[in-house]
Amino acid sequence: MAISDDILARAAPVLDRMLAHRFVEDICADRLPRDVFHRYLAYEGAFVETAISIFAYATARAPDMAARRWLIGVQSALAESQIPYFEDRFAQLGIAPDTPLPPQARAFDKRMLEIAERGSFVDIVTAMFAAEWMYLAWSRRAHAGPISDPDLRAWVGLHVDDTFVAQAEWLKSAIDTHADPADTARLAAIFVEVTELEIAFHHAPYAPCDEVSA
Ligand SMILES: Cc1ncc(C[n+]2csc(CCO)c2C)c(N)n1
Secondary structure (H helix, E strand, O other), X not given: OOHHHHHHHXXXXXXHHHHOOHHHHHHHOXXXXXHHHHHHHHHHHHXXXXXXXXXXXXXXXXXXXHHHHHXXXXXXXHHHHHHHHHHHHHHHHOOOOOOOOOHHHHHHHHHHHHHHHHOOHHHHHHHHHXXXXXXXXXXXXHHOXXXXXXXXXXXXXXXXXXXXXXXXXXHHHHHHHHOOHHHHHHHHHHHHHHHHHHHHHHHHHHOHHHXXXX
């Protein structure tokens, strides 16, 4: 079995919990409250900025030029198109760019950055694989159904388009190319930990009063 598939198999219970998350179920049933979506977008904007740094660490530790080139392309796309997307949406929807982050969103950002600072190339790639693979899975499911809010529809659409699919698949195959089978248990633990943090992250916009106690 490919190492990436072994990781997915070992992480199946937590991955299934994320895919059955209230946030995902609400989008699939076209009933995600607008205020929840807008708070979520504010937390997301902060994470996309963190993702630029995460990919910068991955670029620095990349084993070859092909990987470096790919990762530089990812950083460029995040800086040149994702960040402007958030700036534009925040302005249109009246979301404050400095919306305070709840503890769960801060914990996710902090731990992802920590893995990037301290981990090996495959550790970083696995953390981002965890973050992207489940987005692809739930976005495909959500995209097949009706989504009334055009902004939410566009957001889900971003995660089923060819660019995002290629990115998630690149991460998966980078694990298979560069990881050693002896790394599997450590990488599966990273995948599980990141997915647990994702579950908490997606719970946060439902409980904005957590921001007060932050
Ligand atoms: C909390 C959170 N987790 C995962 C994703 C999926 N995702 C979409 S773009 C991107 C960064 C660069 O490819 C990632 C990880 C997300 N958006 N937000």
